[in-house]
Amino acid sequence: MIDLLSFSLCLFAFNGFALAKPAHFKTVFTTRPSKLQSNLLLIVSWISILLSLLFCVVTQQGYGALLFCGFMGLSVLIITIFYNFIEKLIKPFSFLNMLLIGSSGLLLIVNSL
């Protein structure tokens, strides 16, 4: 479950990095992002990606950093496919991604109680 949480956080971060770019933001929302929106997206994405790295290293020890690199590669690949081939599905995909973060996080908390 922790791997799923780390991966979905990483995916969320790269989705945020992509949305922070005016061209990609326009593809999804048909308008350019304001400076504040761009900055907010970047800040949230950085927090998310650092959390993902932290979870990987804490749970997987030595191989955690490698796992994180793998998650980054897979996330970039998925985001690129969505933003270049199936733009229409970006909104539901982002929603699903957030749902995944929420549910895996919640399950982890419940399991640890």
Added chain:
Amino acid sequence: MKDSFFRSMTWLHTWVGLLTCWIIYVIFFAGTASFFRDEINLRNQPAIHNVQAQTDRVAAQRQQIIKGFDYLNQHAANSPSWRITLPEERIPYLVYGYAKPKEPGQRRSQFVNTQLNPNTMQALPPFVETKGGNFFYRLHYQLYYLDAITGRWVVCFASFFMLLAIISGVVIHKRIFKDMFTFRRNKGTRSWLDAHNLSSVLALPFHLMITYTGIITLIFMLFPYPALTTYDKGMRGFFNDVTPSNNVTNNAQGSADLLPINTILDHVYTKWPSADITRVQVSKPNMAASTVTVLVSPAKALRDQSPRLLFSGATGKLVAQTDDELSSSKALYESLNSMHTGRFATPLLRWLYVLGGIAGCVMIGSGCIMWAKRIRERNKGKASFGLQLVEGLNLATIMGLPLATCAFFIANRLLSPTLAGRGEKEVTAFFLAWLVVALMALLKRDRLQWRVMAAINALACLSVPAINALTTQGNIVSYLLNKQWVLFIFDAVFLLFSILFLVQTEKLRTASSASKKTANNLTNNKKRQKHD
């Protein structure tokens, strides 16, 4: 200054990449396959297809070792050495083996192995001779049909070139973050550049890590001087020093009964209560100089050398062991080595390694195709000898390797199980298939040839699971129903690649008809203009 630096880096990136791209492609391809070395071994050995993984694997180890000692004492009491290889997560069977005395001129002893199903402790049907995943593993770091040391030097130089290409590539990729998620479709060489950039960037940490750690795995061959100047026996002395070895009972003479293995195992479990023992080796059994080496899995630790304890076989006294705490230099070397091999990686991480490997193949393949396309555009369709050579090597390598791999797996199923030198014949099938593609590439390298090769590859990939179903008791459906995941995924991957090659065939067909239409339109327009 800035412009000239950028230009020099571009020149460097182009030429270091182009000169070695085909050999690096082979190294990456074989390396990616090697991440599933044990799984390939399992697939190539039908005798172990139905062996279920033990549920209480670690708990059963003590009994398996005791039974192994009884078996070997009974069958090979006077053998020079014994080896008990216990089942692991990815290797489901148990092996009791003993060495035959060396023949004159023989470097290593030949082992006689008995493979057992650990659940029933019954002997498995005879194993077929196969190179399995070890072929890809060796091909990855020392190539084939070359002396091992020469092969390793070639791989070393190629890795250096790769590292240079990666670093110079990062320098020249000005829009590395701006274009991070961008892929422009149907834009000719622009699309190839995007594919090259994307595959490089998405796995950049992996590419850097795997290339750098790859060089480190061969560092003692590249840079032996500190060891050569410190040790009288050179590299041998150095390796003896870092590997725990028996200096205590070596000179003991005469015979002596082996101590009951239970006593030795008690010592092991006292030191490591949850030890996952991978192997037990006995040298000179039933002699006063005998030693028993117990190797355990390092679990998730970034450590390449398995922790081990060496006991005197006659007295049970601990004579040597690996360091519990590694020195910083040893820890660095071991961690870099194990990062490269990913030997103890979880299945998830192993798949992510494979994703990185595939991205590496795409990066190299798109790079060399893009170069050829650009030069052809620049020369307005005229092809020099150099360009023809590059195009030929591109076709031979990129389309040849998948076909050769299929030939290897098909040969594994079609060759008679009793054929002498069967493993070597699988390798011959691999290189013969590759040679055929190379000869075809020598004759023609145009789009039609790529299309033909894509169609042949699609058929070959489809043949691997089909021939498996016809020659063994299982098939992709039964594997799915019986939850034989390794075999199911193996066949599914080949089916997936078959579909991908079919898509490529279709894309190449539509692309050629589109370019024919454009050419026809252009000629008609010219004719019309002349007529007017």
